[in-house]
Amino acid sequence: MRWVLALAALGFAVGAAAPPAGRADERGAAAEVAVPATEERSAAATSPAADATAAPWWRPSAEGPWRFTVAGWGWLPEIALDSKLDHQDFTLPIDLGTIIDDLQYGAMLDFEVRKGKFGAYVAPIFVGLKDTEHVQGLKFDHKVTVDDVAYLTDFGLSYEVGRWHLWDRSNWILPNPAVAVEPFVGARWLIDDIKVKLEPGRTFKTDIDFIAPVLGLRTFWDLTDRLNLRIEGDYGGFNVDHLKQTYNALGAVGWRFKPRQDLHINVFAGYRYLYIDYEKVAELKVTIRGPLVGLAFEFAANGSGFVSPVR
Numbered sequence: 001m002r003w004v005l006a007l008a009a010l011g012f013a014v015g016a017a018a019p020p021a022g023r024a025d026e027r028g029a030a031a032e033v034a035v036p037a038t039e040e041r042s043a044a045a046t047s048p049a050a051d052a053t054a055a056p057w058w059r060p061s062a063e064g065p066w067r068f069t070v071a072g073w074g075w076l077p078e079i080a081l082d083s084k085l086d087h088q089d090f091t092l093p094i095d096l097g098t099i100i101d102d103l104q105y106g107a108m109l110d111f112e113v114r115k116g117k118f119g120a121y122v123a124p125i126f127v128g129l130k131d132t133e134h135v136q137g138l139k140f141d142h143k144v145t146v147d148d149v150a151y152l153t154d155f156g157l158s159y160e161v162g163r164w165h166l167w168d169r170s171n172w173i174l175p176n177p178a179v180a181v182e183p184f185v186g187a188r189w190l191i192d193d194i195k196v197k198l199e200p201g202r203t204f205k206t207d208i209d210f211i212a213p214v215l216g217l218r219t220f221w222d223l224t225d226r227l228n229l230r231i232e233g234d235y236g237g238f239n240v241d242h243l244k245q246t247y248n249a250l251g252a253v254g255w256r257f258k259p260r261q262d263l264h265i266n267v268f269a270g271y272r273y274l275y276i277d278y279e280k281v282a283e284l285k286v287t288i289r290g291p292l293v294g295l296a297f298e299f300a301a302n303g304s305g306f307v308s309p310v311r
Helices: 002-017 038-046 096-102
Strands: 066-075 078-085 088-094 103-115 118-136 141-159 162-165 178-199 203-222 227-240 243-260 263-280 282-301
Touching: 078 096, 096 103, 096 118, 103 282, 118 178, 141 203, 178 227, 178 243, 203 243, 203 263, 227 263, 243 282
Parallel strands: none
Antiparallel strands: 066 103, 066 282, 078 088, 078 282, 103 118, 118 141, 141 178, 162 178, 178 203, 203 227, 227 243, 243 263, 263 282
16 A cells, blocks of 8 residues: 555656656576586596596587577565655555565566677566555545556676686585686666556656666586576666666576486576666665576577587
């Protein structure tokens, strides 16, 4: 109920004051690096000519095949909204239960294409929320309906600067873990259309729309040939397109398996924190944080089709 009234007030104030205003990267998979099977590693360790630093990597070199990642995931966040309009402040917490009750539809996807050390990604999120409440006014009992449709997309380019083995201990639980490091540059794009309908009364619309640069760093950790981690963060905004600042942090643990020769699948779960500070007519500070789960498919290709594992 509180978020309906707050958005209704915000929509009326912003709509009356001015015309409408106006990316994880989420690759979805920590499956970019992997170590070979235990028996392969053991065989290499017993060979006099074994190179302990070369064998564990499945990533192709710069001359390797094209690789593609497609992922779907679910984010179960709570939202905190702080707003300031004409020196009036209000804070609006929206818990997970309210979001689930009001959710009309949603999709969270990740797409990436890579060639050697270079990569390009796009990670769209589509969410529709709707709620209806009855509010007693001075003369009428008003029916208040809030429709909120949001599109949030991260996109950009990445480059792998290095891969390192942390240690090589065949008798340890984690015998040969490795890490890859990728800085990235991109943009975060948000379109959020809020419509408030009063019956009897009128309809108010508020649009939040920005696209601004972000800079970030990803790390991918292969602890075993199946167990993997992904840790990343970014910062952006820089007062571009009324976005004062935004930052994002994500950590996920994954379990990788290979159902066939040309396909890797990574099941992952983790936590994401996203902050947006936007100011046009009204200042909005939004914090979205909560757990996530997902499933990523990664495959490699050459000129004749999808033929080989990611090596």
